[in-house]
Amino acid sequence: MTEPLIDLQAVTKVYPGVKEPAVKALNLAVEPGEILVLVGPSGCGKSTTLRLINRMIEPTSGRIIYEGQDVTKGDPNELRRRMGYVIQQIGLFPHRTIAENIATVPRMLKWPKKKIKERVDELLEVVSMDPSIYRDRYPSELSGGQAQRVGVARALGADPDVLLMDEPFGAIDPITRDRLQNEFLRLQADLKKTIVFVTHDIDEAVKMGDRIAILRDQSEIAQLDRPEVILTDPADEFVENFLGSGAILKTLTLRRVRDIDLDPMVTLKQPVHRSQALSEMNEANTTSAVLLDEQDRPLRWLDERALNSSSSALERSGRPITVQLQPEDTLQDALSAMLQTSSGMSVVVDGRGRYLGCCTIESLAGLLLTQGNETSSP
Amino acid sequence: MSAAIVPTGLSTERKRRSLAAWTSDQLDLIVTPVLALILLVLLITVWSYSTFDPTTERILEPSQLARQLWQQLYVAFFSTVIVVAVAIPIGILVTRENAPRIKDTLVSFLGLGQAIPAYGLIVLFFVWLGQGAWTVIFALATFALLPVLRNTIVGLEQVDSSVIEAGKGMGMRGVQRLTKIELPLAVPVIMAGIRTATVINVGMATLAFLIGGGGLGETINAGLKLNRPTAIFIGAVLVALVALVFDFAGGLAQRYLRPKGV
Ligand SMILES: Nc1ncnc2c1ncn2[C@@H]1O[C@H](COP(=O)(O)OP(=O)(O)O)[C@@H](O)[C@H]1O
Ligand SMILES: [Mg+2]
Numbered sequence A: 001m002t003e004p005l006i007d008l009q010a011v012t013k014v015y016p017g018v019k020e021p022a023v024k025a026l027n028l029a030v031e032p033g034e035i036l037v038l039v040g041p042s043g044c045g046k047s048t049t050l051r052l053i054n055r056m057i058e059p060t061s062g063r064i065i066y067e068g069q070d071v072t073k074g075d076p077n078e079l080r081r082r083m084g085y086v087i088q089q090i091g092l093f094p095h096r097t098i099a100e101n102i103a104t105v106p107r108m109l110k111w112p113k114k115k116i117k118e119r120v121d122e123l124l125e126v127v128s129m130d131p132s133i134y135r136d137r138y139p140s141e142l143s144g145g146q147a148q149r150v151g152v153a154r155a156l157g158a159d160p161d162v163l164l165m166d167e168p169f170g171a172i173d174p175i176t177r178d179r180l181q182n183e184f185l186r187l188q189a190d191l192k193k194t195i196v197f198v199t200h201d202i203d204e205a206v207k208m209g210d211r212i213a214i215l216r217d218q219s220e221i222a223q224l225d226r227p228e229v230i231l232t233d234p235a236d237e238f239v240e241n242f243l244g245s246g247a248i249l250k251t252l253t254l255r256r257v258r259d260i261d262l263d264p265m266v267t268l269k270q271p272v273h274r275s276q277a278l279s280e281m282n283e284a285n286t287t288s289a290v291l292l293d294e295q296d297r298p299l300r301w302l303d304e305r306a307l308n309s310s311s312s313a314l315e316r317s318g319r320p321i322t323v324q325l326q327p328e329d330t331l332q333d334a335l336s337a338m339l340q341t342s343s344g345m346s347v348v349v350d351g352r353g354r355y356l357g358c359c360t361i362e363s364l365a366g367l368l369l370t371q372g373n374e375t376s377s378p
Numbered sequence B: 001m002s003a004a005i006v007p008t009g010l011s012t013e014r015k016r017r018s019l020a021a022w023t024s025d026q027l028d029l030i031v032t033p034v035l036a037l038i039l040l041v042l043l044i045t046v047w048s049y050s051t052f053d054p055t056t057e058r059i060l061e062p063s064q065l066a067r068q069l070w071q072q073l074y075v076a077f078f079s080t081v082i083v084v085a086v087a088i089p090i091g092i093l094v095t096r097e098n099a100p101r102i103k104d105t106l107v108s109f110l111g112l113g114q115a116i117p118a119y120g121l122i123v124l125f126f127v128w129l130g131q132g133a134w135t136v137i138f139a140l141a142t143f144a145l146l147p148v149l150r151n152t153i154v155g156l157e158q159v160d161s162s163v164i165e166a167g168k169g170m171g172m173r174g175v176q177r178l179t180k181i182e183l184p185l186a187v188p189v190i191m192a193g194i195r196t197a198t199v200i201n202v203g204m205a206t207l208a209f210l211i212g213g214g215g216l217g218e219t220i221n222a223g224l225k226l227n228r229p230t231a232i233f234i235g236a237v238l239v240a241l242v243a244l245v246f247d248f249a250g251g252l253a254q255r256y257l258r259p260k261g262v
Helices: A046-053 A076-081 A098-102 A104-108 A113-126 A144-155 A174-191 A202-208 A227-232 A237-243 A247-253 A274-283 A304-309 A331-340 A361-376 B008-049 B054-059 B062-094 B103-115 B118-129 B133-143 B145-157 B161-169 B174-211 B217-225 B229-257
Strands: A006-013 A023-030 A035-039 A061-066 A083-087 A162-166 A194-199 A211-216 A220-225 A267-269 A288-292 A298-303 A345-349 A355-360
Touching: A006 A046, A023 A046, A023 A220, A035 A046, A035 A202, A046 A061, A046 A162, A046 A194, A076 A083, A083 A144, A083 B161, A098 A104, A098 A113, A098 A144, A104 A113, A113 A144, A144 A174, A174 A202, A194 A202, A202 A227, A202 A247, A211 A227, A211 A237, A220 A227, A220 A237, A227 A237, A227 A247, A237 A247, A247 A331, A247 A361, A267 A274, A274 A288, A274 A304, A288 A355, A298 A304, A331 A345, A331 A355, A331 A361, A355 A361, B008 B229, B054 B217, B054 B229, B062 B103, B062 B133, B062 B145, B062 B174, B062 B217, B062 B229, B103 B133, B103 B145, B118 B133, B118 B174, B133 B145, B133 B174, B145 B174, B161 B174, B174 B217, B174 B229, B217 B229
Parallel strands: A035 A194, A035 A211, A083 A162, A162 A194, A267 A288
Antiparallel strands: A006 A023, A006 A061, A211 A220, A288 A298, A345 A355
């Protein structure tokens, strides 16, 4: 195992005037390049734990090791400039432009002006915002989603190795949140930052985390593992309850369509004649087929009865294909796509829309069942 | 234009809000000059069209009025400078994270101070410091301390705590957070307090004559004692004019010192 980038050693925090510690003798190691999610019920000490890492809160006892060095003492401001920090309320400076906001840490580090300007534009691009439009705007002119993008860009300002994120998408509407999560995962695939991510939402934890630490009161770790292990093999009743009833369904978000064995359907490529279509389906001993256009893009579901009963052109018989999946889609997407079709089946296409195969409820169920068996027999 | 990018609902909302804000801003800067202008016209009319008897003429001797005006401004200016120099630092100190919790006590204590009429305060300071303009200056500074102190405290405390938290999280030191985040964002509220204090001081400087501090109060007082209504009127209008000019200047400052983006 690699050396952890951040290592909390027996860290305890007792708030003044409070008897019970908010964090009690916590040991937590964060590996370089991973997204470690801290998830747990409200008030269990997630935020306190996160804020101990950049010493927004000073530990009562214990040590914090960062990059192999004890940072429990020394200047906390120096430490914070080496770690990006994103909070739910974002906290953009309302009197500073977007560019000035993002430049906060580089300025404190006295980067040359030109380098700062380039960095600001680069970061705006990274978070999918056009620098020429947004650079000189003020935070009051942004939507919630845009503001949180800028919040992330600002945290990345001086290219820190670590990002600490406290419910960063918590105050954003579900649709935008989903988009921001996806964008963030794409961005992280390039940046490979070490991220500690706090949320109270187990679904978000499963989606974002390389590893998940499920915390109970006083930041005690109930289970720390990869999401698929936690979902299929919860350590105790607390974890089980926290996961809720749909744990196995949540594993659907962890697997992709590419993991399924696709069904080879009979395909008919345009231009094709009705009689030719019927004979090919007869030959394959099937009653249905997928009609493709000249570029192999799926057009319609054809079935024998429709072909026999009407004389309309092929491209008007059967049913149009409206839902398509791609190999990168999660099994959850696949399930909801298939439930929208009456046949319980969906076509899978590649990035250019070309036909790859079909995915059925049966093959998905098969995958889930084998997975269940694997984990129940160690 | 921004309207092309933001959803329309948002942009019309913003337009409506900024229109309302614009009108109230403009009103603020229009009413005062208009009032001042009316007073000025009145003053000039009365001055030009009334015939002064010798006593009135003696009271309204222009060089004397000029001296009184100058004294009035002198008292108002320095008392305001003292208020600002004292109240803002205290306001900053008591709002620091680790400051002793004295600000509520302090504000109510100074509230008591303001409950004493300015007149009484001037007499008290006279007993302590004797005659002269500076006694009045110190008395008025005490009297007008509260609005600036209170607004400094309120202005600093209304700054969104998540903004300060974010600054801290990026490694801004306490002084940097104060000068780069908190004070700029508190400026509008603090300026409103200073404006109030200035107008109080300009008006109250009229009482300076009581203990030999001069000012336009002399003219009003002479008019009262010698029963010369024209003199009283002209003295009072001059005081009002000066107060309006200061209020207007304060309004301008409040507007142009407001940080962009908020
Ligand atoms: N500044 C504070 N002073 C005293 N108690 C606090 C403070 N901040 C948090 N707490 C308490 O510490 C516990 C953990 O809080 P927190 O870390 O914010 O939990 P979470 O982020 O998991 O909701 C809670 O019981 C909370 O009431
Ligand atoms: Mg929290």
